[in-house]
Amino acid sequence: MDTGTIIIGLTIFVLACFAGAELISKVPPTLHTPLMSGSNAISGIAIVGALLATGHSETFSSMTLIGFFAVIFASINVVGGYMVTRRMLQMFKK
Amino acid sequence: MSNHSINLIYLLSATLFMLGIKYLSSPHTAKRGNLLSMIGMAAAIGITLTSPGLHGFTLIIIGIIIGTVIGGYAALKVKMTSMPEMVALFNGCGGAASALVAMAEFRGPNTGFDSFTLITLLLSMIIGGLTFTGSLMAYAKLQGLISTRPITYPGQQFINGAIVLVTLVLASLLFQNPGNTLVFFGILALSLLLGVLAVIPIGGADMPVIICLLNSYSGLAVSMTGFALSNNALIITGSLVGASGIILTKIMCDAMNRSLANVLFSAFGKVDESAATTGESPTGSMKGFEVEDVATILTNAGTLIIVPGYGMAAAQAQHATRELADYLNEQGVEVRYAIHPVAGRMPGHMNVLLAEADVPYEQLFALEDINDDFASTDVVLVIGANDVVNPAAKTNPNSPIYGMPVLDVEKARTVIVLKRSMNVGFAGIENDLFYMDNTMMLFGDARSSLQKLVAALKQ
Structure with a gap:
């Protein structure tokens, strides 16, 4: 990986941390549990890496197998996370 | 689809995740936010499946179905009182996924990693691994499967410190020879062990802080995976989750007027005979x-x-x-x-x-x-x-x-x-x-x- 790519990546990381902190500090305490489960769900974005690992080649290898398990774990995270968040948010009424 | 188009869709996903959190600023708009976030995730998954040269669709679909059934069932069945345990478990799955992605990269055809990729892959595996076992321990404590009291033994922090040190030494060995399987599994085992040992000395009443912290770790692990794969969507999303976890950790610590170090290392809630007798009785x-x-x-x-x-x-x-x-x-x-x-x-x-x-x-x-x-x-x-x-x-x-x-x-x-x-x-x-x-x-x-x-x- 060339240094330019690394620096762009680090720049994005730092800026996103600050943007995230700004957004999250505006979430009221009432919604902190849905915030946790919802942010939990988006951390399942690791599924992207899992898909690429599972499908990296036509031949079955240890990478395929590990990737397959990563897909399972990430899907649990994504689906479960969004569904509990939805369940909770539906309960908040005026 | 070309890599550039794919990256643009990833950017869209990351934007939708941020909007999702923004809409969480009021209960009125929160449901819409969750929906936007879901759309972002669906777009990211969908576009990844169109990547050039991707194989194994049957296996991928099977994996997604298994995960969806397990996650969906758990999400529908969980009682609201058990939400902390559930979030801990889902979080553990996220950590496991990051660690597994890093492991898969190590086992893959590319072995000539440059140092930056190697470091980020290792961090992703270590942080993801300890998030996985740490979350399982938090789940077990909250669920009462193991004692909610802090479990302590002499030299505990020394042992944990030693494990961190050995992990670092192994990591440097892997640095010299990325193909060394023994060292690779050694690092994995130690990171899993560290997750267990770091959480057992913490009392049940402090588990909320631990769940927040582990949430932050899982985000960090995702960011590290993003660095290794040069994937901006993962970097952005991981840092959002990392920031969220850290902010909530701080809120919980402040609410108890304790430092994070105190929560992690003081074994608060341990049965202490002397504490009961100090101070005047009312x-x-x-x-x-x-x-x-x-x-x-x-x-x-x-x-x-x-x-x-x-x-x-x-x-x-x-x-x-x-x-x-x-x-x-x-x-x-x-x-x-x-x-x-x-x-x-x-x-x-x-x-x-x-x-x-x-x-x-x-x-x-x-x-x-x-x-x-x-x-x-x-x-x-x-x-x-x-x-x-x-x-x-x-x-x-x-x-x-x-x-x-x-x-x-x-x-x-x-x-x-x-x-x-x-x-x-x-x-x-x-x-x-x-x-x-x-x-x-x-x-x-x-x-x-x-x-x-x-x-x-x-x-």
């Missing part, structure tokens, strides 16, 4: 009252603040609480709820439990928004809360909870405390509030006490 006596006496006080109140604690949820008394509040509201009493940040088992947990019992969110107030109002309030009803209403936090420098922000309930004209028994709270601390002249104790199961109260009021 003067005066606890005054137990009957339901009818309490009903009379409530009838004559103009303003009421309800202070729920986890004891209320443990007694399944949320609905009975809301019935009482509704009845009094109809009679013209102004009813509000004061929610301490650590009232539940995770940040915002109490709000969710009350929302489930159909309490309107406008009646819920955070500590800093309502604390000044207690002095002008007629009646405060404390249901299953103890340490968060203990005035010793303000007055007794010897108290273990001294300095913790507490609700100033004792300033109200009358304080009614619903309590199961005369026992002390989790921290094992006497509560002066229960002995004060303006405090009325109503002993018994919170739910049946509340039901009797409603019946007495309606007569």
